[in-house]
Amino acid sequence: MTILHRGFDTLTLAVQANIPAELFDHLDAERERADLERQDVLVEYNGIHLHLKSHGGHGYRFIASGGPHGATWFFKKPNPKDAWGIRVNFGSTFLALNGLGAAKAHLEMVTAALGIRYGADDISISRADFCVDILAPHFELNPEQFVMHSSAGRRDFVKETDKAVHGRSGRTTSVTVGSSRNRQVIVYDKRAEIIHSGKAHWWEIWNMELRRNGLSEVDPKCADSSRVWRVEFRAGKDLLKDRWNIRTWAQFFDRFGDLCRETGEVVRYTEPNATDCNRARWPNHLIWELACSEMNGDLMEMRSGCDPNPLKEVHKEQQVSIILRNVLGCTVTLAALRGVQYSELPGFFQTTADELTHKTRLHPEKVAKQLEDARNRYVFL
Structure with a gap:
């Protein structure tokens, strides 16, 4: 088994601030243009370029995207009674290429250019996904080898009924444990997912890591030798705030590693022991040990290093x-x-x-x- 990538896959946060009146007027006029043309329009404001949608959603008047190498922005109409007027989402491509520190810097750069002012305590992180990609051609995923601690259902809402299993061609390709608002663990066939979704750039990210370590590249056309499995820990709003009191950047950097460590203990993928019928005593599978060990490093500047x-x-x-x-x-x-x-x-x-x-x-x-x-x-x- 070989580690191909580790890092954040999704990061969502809210900002306690409203957009300036001038920016609102500009976006409102551009949204009318997008509505007339029935398509996203490219808007520019103080050097920042975004694709603005013709509609809002979920209480936000504007939705704008900086593309796969930027962030997605959600802006509310300025309202003094609603201080949390901005939501930002960083996707997998940005985080894989640039890392968590760059996401923080990008947020600060764009908000400054847009005239949005806020303090260090005006950030509320509501979702963070951390993943490890492992080249494991001979690994076979078995839902019955997941073990949840007996207290997990009461403490973390992680229980047997929260387990979803998907598969194809007579094999399991994905197992999800837990709920998206709280603690969620998913192990899935990442090779199959990127082929289905057309995310061909992941082959270059993985192969660059292999080249860096003097190893042979994976061939996308050969399933038997290029099977990549992703182990992903997802922390939702309830887990971050209610259990770990994580809201600001400082709290996130200080505690998220411990949160991941606990997740790897609360939910485990194990190696069956034929002589012991108590699954709770089964040892961790090698793929689980590898994934958990990779999540114990420095999270701040974690990135692929890919150009x-x-x-x-x-x-x-x-x-x-x-x-x-x-x-x-x-x-x-x-x-x-x-x-x-x-x-x-x-x-x-x-x-x-x-x-x-x-x-x-x-x-x-x-x-x-x-x-x-x-x-x-x-x-x-």
């Missing part, structure tokens, strides 16, 4: 590949509707290109707007 620029190229090429497949599929369908034979396709492709050129010349302003919208849509790549 984000090649990963942006991976994202870009992935989008290009998808669009090319769609263009080919649509053009072939158009050929079928027009009665074109297979041998006539090359000529039909050229004819179609000529038609598109002609339509572009007929509606230059419309096509120019479409080009600009597309450029804005992929600006973060």
